Amino acid sequence: MLTTIKEVSGHVGKEIKLGGWLYNKRSSGKIQFLQLRDGTGFIQGILVKNQVSPEVWERANNLTQESSLYVWGVVREDSRAPSGYELDVTNLEIIQIAEEYPIAKKEHGVDFLMDHRHLWIRSPRQRAILAIRAEIIRAIQGYLDTNGFTLVDPPILTPSSCEGTTNLFHTKYFDEDAFLTQSGQLYMEAAAMALGKVYSFGPTFRAEKSKTRRHLIEFWMIEPEMAFVDHEGNLKIQEELVAHVVQQVLANCEQELKTLGRDLSALEKVKAPFPRITYDEAVELLHREGFTDFTWGDDFGAPHETKIAESFDRPVFITHYPTEVKAFYMKPDPNRPEVVLCADLIAPEGYGEIIGGSQRIDDPELLKQRYEEHHLPLEAYQWYLDLRKYGTVPHSGFGLGLERTVAWICGLDHVRETIPFPRMLNRLYP
Amino acid sequence: MLTTIKEVSGHVGKEIKLGGWLYNKRSSGKIQFLQLRDGTGFIQGILVKNQVSPEVWERANNLTQESSLYVWGVVREDSRAPSGYELDVTNLEIIQIAEEYPIAKKEHGVDFLMDHRHLWIRSPRQRAILAIRAEIIRAIQGYLDTNGFTLVDPPILTPSSCEGTTNLFHTKYFDEDAFLTQSGQLYMEAAAMALGKVYSFGPTFRAEKSKTRRHLIEFWMIEPEMAFVDHEGNLKIQEELVAHVVQQVLANCEQELKTLGRDLSALEKVKAPFPRITYDEAVELLHREGFTDFTWGDDFGAPHETKIAESFDRPVFITHYPTEVKAFYMKPDPNRPEVVLCADLIAPEGYGEIIGGSQRIDDPELLKQRYEEHHLPLEAYQWYLDLRKYGTVPHSGFGLGLERTVAWICGLDHVRETIPFPRMLNRLYP
Ligand SMILES: [Mg+2]
Numbered sequence: 075m076l077t078t079i080k081e082v083s084g085h086v087g088k089e090i091k092l093g094g095w096l097y098n099k100r101s102s103g104k105i106q107f108l109q110l111r112d113g114t115g116f117i118q119g120i121l122v123k124n125q126v127s128p129e130v131w132e133r134a135n136n137l138t139q140e141s142s143l144y145v146w147g148v149v150r151e152d153s154r155a156p157s158g159y160e161l162d163v164t165n166l167e168i169i170q171i172a173e174e175y176p177i178a179k180k181e182h183g184v185d186f187l188m189d190h191r192h193l194w195i196r197s198p199r200q201r202a203i204l205a206i207r208a209e210i211i212r213a214i215q216g217y218l219d220t221n222g223f224t225l226v227d228p229p230i231l232t233p234s235s236c237e238g239t240t241n242l243f244h245t246k247y248f249d250e251d252a253f254l255t256q257s258g259q260l261y262m263e264a265a266a267m268a269l270g271k272v273y274s275f276g277p278t279f280r281a282e283k284s285k286t287r288r289h290l291i292e293f294w295m296i297e298p299e300m301a302f303v304d305h306e307g308n309l310k311i312q313e314e315l316v317a318h319v320v321q322q323v324l325a326n327c328e329q330e331l332k333t334l335g336r337d338l339s340a341l342e343k344v345k346a347p348f349p350r351i352t353y354d355e356a357v358e359l360l361h362r363e364g365f366t367d368f369t370w371g372d373d374f375g376a377p378h379e380t381k382i383a384e385s386f387d388r389p390v391f392i393t394h395y396p397t398e399v400k401a402f403y404m405k406p407d408p409n410r411p412e413v414v415l416c417a418d419l420i421a422p423e424g425y426g427e428i429i430g431g432s433q434r435i436d437d438p439e440l441l442k443q444r445y446e447e448h449h450l451p452l453e454a455y456q457w458y459l460d461l462r463k464y465g466t467v468p469h470s471g472f473g474l475g476l477e478r479t480v481a482w483i484c485g486l487d488h489v490r491e492t493i494p495f496p497r498m499l500n501r502l503y504p
Numbered sequence: 505m506l507t508t509i510k511e512v513s514g515h516v517g518k519e520i521k522l523g524g525w526l527y528n529k530r531s532s533g534k535i536q537f538l539q540l541r542d543g544t545g546f547i548q549g550i551l552v553k554n555q556v557s558p559e560v561w562e563r564a565n566n567l568t569q570e571s572s573l574y575v576w577g578v579v580r581e582d583s584r585a586p587s588g589y590e591l592d593v594t595n596l597e598i599i600q601i602a603e604e605y606p607i608a609k610k611e612h613g614v615d616f617l618m619d620h621r622h623l624w625i626r627s628p629r630q631r632a633i634l635a636i637r638a639e640i641i642r643a644i645q646g647y648l649d650t651n652g653f654t655l656v657d658p659p660i661l662t663p664s665s666c667e668g669t670t671n672l673f674h675t676k677y678f679d680e681d682a683f684l685t686q687s688g689q690l691y692m693e694a695a696a697m698a699l700g701k702v703y704s705f706g707p708t709f710r711a712e713k714s715k716t717r718r719h720l721i722e723f724w725m726i727e728p729e730m731a732f733v734d735h736e737g738n739l740k741i742q743e744e745l746v747a748h749v750v751q752q753v754l755a756n757c758e759q760e761l762k763t764l765g766r767d768l769s770a771l772e773k774v775k776a777p778f779p780r781i782t783y784d785e786a787v788e789l790l791h792r793e794g795f796t797d798f799t800w801g802d803d804f805g806a807p808h809e810t811k812i813a814e815s816f817d818r819p820v821f822i823t824h825y826p827t828e829v830k831a832f833y834m835k836p837d838p839n840r841p842e843v844v845l846c847a848d849l850i851a852p853e854g855y856g857e858i859i860g861g862s863q864r865i866d867d868p869e870l871l872k873q874r875y876e877e878h879h880l881p882l883e884a885y886q887w888y889l890d891l892r893k894y895g896t897v898p899h900s901g902f903g904l905g906l907e908r909t910v911a912w913i914c915g916l917d918h919v920r921e922t923i924p925f926p927r928m929l930n931r932l933y934p
């Protein structure tokens with residue numbers, strides 16, 4: 075029976091057996107220090123020459139990086155150890171002496187590391203990111219499940235697209251043409267009319283030839299959609315959700331955040347409510363800050379978002395964008411139809427937009443008008459119009475980009491490290 | 505502030521406000537009985553003519569199926585009501601009188617219902633199935649999260665395939681060729697070497713021109729992969745997981761299972777451990793049962809699986825299949841290399857295979873030999889071989905098909921009802 079490194083705190087003073095890999099090793103003649111990993115964490119094993127058999131000492135001597143082994147040892151608390159524990163090794167068995175490991179201690183270029191992504195994810199930093207990613211997903215699902223949402227899986231293969239057919243991956247679907255989804259939103263609206271509050275968690279695709287540090291070709295979105303929730307209610311759920319996620323990661327991933335050297339004080343401030351400014355106010359702010367050529371009606375780019383975020387110590391909502399820069403399904407503000415009841419949530423510290431959301435058009439006539447203005451074929455979108463013909467209700471929703479959220483919470487320069495096997499321009503392997 | 509139908513038990517004797525839709529209506533002159541739904545459930549509203557204003561009575565008179573409305577009323581316990589509660593209506597406001605609803609009370613053909621899937625999911629039966637689907641996912645994730653697994657999202661777009669390139673959806677990936685994943689398993693093995701115990705939950709695709717009641721083109725899989733777990737440990741986790749899921753659905757979805765008319769006694773028997781028979785024993789059983797032309801080395805089809813399942817009152821593992829009928833990565837039984845350390849889990853009541861799993865090959869030389877036998881290009885699979893070169897360890901995993909599991913637990917004839925928007929041969933809309 076194996077004990078995991080994550081569980082050692084429950085075995086202080088007892089002998090345990092670990093299964094794992096040698097991550098690193100150093101020696102001072104009569105003592106060998108083995109950095110061990112087993113996927114659940116890292117621990118240092120101490121091997122004292124005159125306390126183990128010559129065979130065991132010799133086996134330890136032969137270990138190369140990433141060699142696999144079983145280790146027996148007694149758990150000892152040690153406040154100097156990063157994890158708080160060490161293992162006094164009593165025995166070890168080699169499973170395999172690893173060939174020379176390609177990812178050595180020296181610096182490697184990103185392309186080299188990405189070519190070896192299947193191995194790179196074993197490193198403390200990459201493991202920490204993936205563990206935090208999983209905790210973020212768990213926190214999102216936990217929040218939504220306890221707040222009356224039902225998980226619904228919208229289709230990946232779709233006959234048409236939510237926001238135009240450019241940037242879509244195409245595939246033959248037997249005799250038809252299909253596209254990989256960019257967003258499950260329209261389907262989620264149908265689901266909200268059946269189940270009330272729903273959310274999706276799945277992959278989405280954009281065939282964009284962009285190479286920025288905020289873009290992936292294949293990325294995961296969480297898309298909640300809620301019947302009988304208006305713009306105001308929509309924002310409230312978003313800020314509660316995001317604050318909940320950040321606080322849960324702080325509570326459960328202390329070790330991983332430390333590994334990443336993340337500034338915790340910035341995260342600790344992330345509590346609801348979040349500040350809100352209108353698009354109009356954001357434009358004024360940009361003008362004051364020197365972006366004098368930014369014109370009302372333009373969409374914000376990364377430098378604009380970063381500048382706006384600098385004024386706040388937590389995520390900030392930008393609300394009421396011009397109707398023309400936003401998607402066809404957003405509900406106009408009844409008091410001012412040139413703007414829509416929408417909000418983007420901009421993360422602090424320059425991480426950009428992590429949520430886009432809005433109240434949806436509920437008036438069938440207005441929606442039909444939008445189809446015409448946006449040249450959307452009625453035949454393909456008839457079913458979406460049906461949602462407004464058979465008991466339309468006020469409803470709202472949003473999409474949270476998982477990878478950008480992970481990048482922000484982990485404090486990463488680039489989204490490519492936020493997902494196990496990133497898909498980017500020129501990157502489809504492994 | 506709206507109360508949901510799911511919450512009425514906490515408001516007995518109090519007036520609440522619901523937002524929802526009229527599902528059905530009948531009248532006995534001075535009383536109108538409104539079947540209301542709000543996505544969280546169904547409740548009957550009672551409207552007594554001389555207890556409401558003439559305007560409210562008239563509004564109720566005008567309601568058509570799927571009209572949207574707000575309803576005020578006092579919650580009353582009523583043991584005759586399916587949900588145990590009724591609502592004595594005091595007021596109602598119409599949001600929209602729905603146009604004539606296409607899905608009337610009469611019987612419709614499956615194609616018609618599928619063309620209106622965006623509306624069909626509002627029906628009590630379809631809503632119940634989707635609610636149970638969500639509960640099954642929650643139960644799976646809950647079990648895995650509390651047993652030390654980390655959620656990992658493998659890529660959907662892949663440069664190569666796990667089990668051959670037939671039946672793959674192809675797309676251009678800028679200048680390269682990409683395929684939609686059939687299984688994330690190989691990637692999950694890499695993740696298991698980094699994180700110990702991992703699982704994926706995501707869509708997979710098979711471009712098969714089959715039209716059986718057990719096949720979808722796009723379906724969701726849960727794929728756990730575990731370092732330091734052998735064949736025996738693999739089966740133990742599978743039976744515990746499946747029993748946990750069934751018992752959690754029984755505990756949390758009583759109303760929905762009743763709506764479906766599911767035989768609960770069959771589900772109540774689903775407790776670990778599950779029976780196990782070897783492939784050899786299964787062949788003998790089939791011979792005894794009249795499948796005399798079944799030859800050792802054949803794979804089982806649906807009629808075989810159904811016949812085998814009939815002998816058991818809970819899911820049954822079939823273990824140790826012939827090496828030649830199984831995937832290249834399965835580990836041969838050291839005592840008998842013509843069979844592999846694998847198991848398929850066959851659901852009771854004729855629902856067929858819901859899990860396929862195995863211990864994986866950990867010997868790099870044997871894996872290389874398999875590449876040659878299966879004509880797998882070393883270049884594309886080099887990274888997978890790397891997992892055996894840099895600290896190979898015993899490891900195992902399995903894939904659970906979500907839709908078949910939902911079909912079984914819900915007692916459905918066809919998998920097309922197990923997913924919100926099924927993708928089948930000739931079915932890509934809506
Ligand atoms: Mg934006």
Ligand SMILES: [Mg+2]
Nearest residue numbers: 803804848857
């Ligand atoms: Mg089979």
